[in-house]
Amino acid sequence: MPLxxxxxxxxxERIGLSEETLTxxxxxxxxxxxxxxxxxxxxxxxxxxxxxERLRAAVDQNFVGLDTAIGRAREVAIFPPVTGG
Amino acid sequence: MIRILVSRDPIDLAAEAxxxxxxxxxxxxxFCGLVRADDGVDRLELEHYPGATEAALDRIAHxxxxxxxxxxxxxxxxxxxxQPGERIVFVAAAAPHRRDALDACAYxxxxxxxxxxxxKRETRGADARWVEARDSDGAAAARWxxx
Numbered sequence: 443m444p445l446x447x448x449x450x451x452x453x454x455e456r457i458g459l460s461e462e463t464l465t466x467x468x469x470x471x472x473x474x475x476x477x478x479x480x481x482x483x484x485x486x487x488x489x490x491x492x493x494x495e496r497l498r499a500a501v502d503q504n505f506v507g508l509d510t511a512i513g514r515a516r517e518v519a520i521f522p523p524v525t526g527g
Numbered sequence: 528m529i530r531i532l533v534s535r536d537p538i539d540l541a542a543e544a545x546x547x548x549x550x551x552x553x554x555x556x557x558f559c560g561l562v563r564a565d566d567g568v569d570r571l572e573l574e575h576y577p578g579a580t581e582a583a584l585d586r587i588a589h590x591x592x593x594x595x596x597x598x599x600x601x602x603x604x605x606x607x608x609x610q611p612g613e614r615i616v617f618v619a620a621a622a623p624h625r626r627d628a629l630d631a632c633a634y635x636x637x638x639x640x641x642x643x644x645x646x647k648r649e650t651r652g653a654d655a656r657w658v659e660a661r662d663s664d665g666a667a668a669a670r671w672x673x674x
Contacts, residue, residue: 451574451646452657500644503579519576519644523660526573526604526645527560527616527636 445512447476449490450521453497456490466512473499474508477520491520498523528599529592531584533575535607538614547599547621556632557601557619564611567651573606573615576644580604583643591620591634595627602635604645634671641668 448461470479474494481491491497499506500519512518530546540559547555562571588600599621609615618639620631647658 448576450576450644451648454574500576500579503576503582505583505642505644519579521576521644522646522657524641524644525647525658525660526575526643527640527664 443514445476445515446517447480448517448519448521450519452522453490453520457486470512472509472511473501473506473518473520476512476518477508480520496522529585529588530599530601530603531581531588532603533577533580533584533606534603535605538603538605538617540614540617543601543603543617544619547601547619549598549621551623552598552621553623554625554628555619555621556625556628557617558632558636559614560616560636562609562611562613562615565649568611568649569652570650571609571611571615572648572650573604573609574646574648575604575606579644584639587635587638587642590638591631594634595620595622595631596624597622597627597631600631600635602639604639604643606645637664637667637671640664 444463444465446463449457454460466479470476477491477494480487498521499508502515502517584602591600597620601619603617605615618635620628622628641664
């Protein structure tokens with residue numbers, strides 16, 4: 443199923459995209475799986491996603507842990523810890 | 528009343544504060560954060576996650592209203608490029624009495640720091656870097672979990 447993936451801050455800069463729509467293989471079940479699958483594309487993906495412990499995620503705009511299942515979500519996001527305020 | 532605003536425009540303090548000044552309100556506590564000129568920062572850029580940001584701020588404001596006796600909660604956050612000294616965030620809580628207003632105001636800004644998807648990028652001359660999250664912000668937000 444097509445999945446819209448959004449990137450923010452230095453994740454966006456290193457990948458060179460703010461968003462894209464991809465269809466991950468069925469074995470990509472969780473956000474951690476997705477991050478690993480994307481990192482394997484190499485280049486900016488590998489650079490941005492090399493340290494999953496520095497990353498946070500959202501599934502359908504809700505903040506989640508990386509072990510969260512993507513399920514039937516339409517939109518996910520990958521970004522660094524937030525720094526607003 | 529809950530007011531959430533994420534905007535590229537400068538924050539008008541007087542206009543925002545005036546929104547909550549009504550006859551039944553006895554106390555308004557507010558916090559305003561400014562861009563600091565830390566170590567020669569000459570520009571700050573705020574990125575956010577449109578849609579998710581407003582939803583996160585709305586959730587924080589509703590949690591505050593559920594927890595304290597509030598007549599109003601306001602969260603206004605600026606995004607885009609800013610200069611040192613400019614206002615970046617304004618929060619306010621209005622209540623019949625000061626304790627609820629003061630506590631709710633602190634809650635709004637502490638939670639915003641950890642629960643809303645904003646990212647700061649500082650520029651010093653030709654050098655730009657993304658601001659790292661601070662452990663102390665997590666601790667400030669977490670103290671509201673215990674009481």
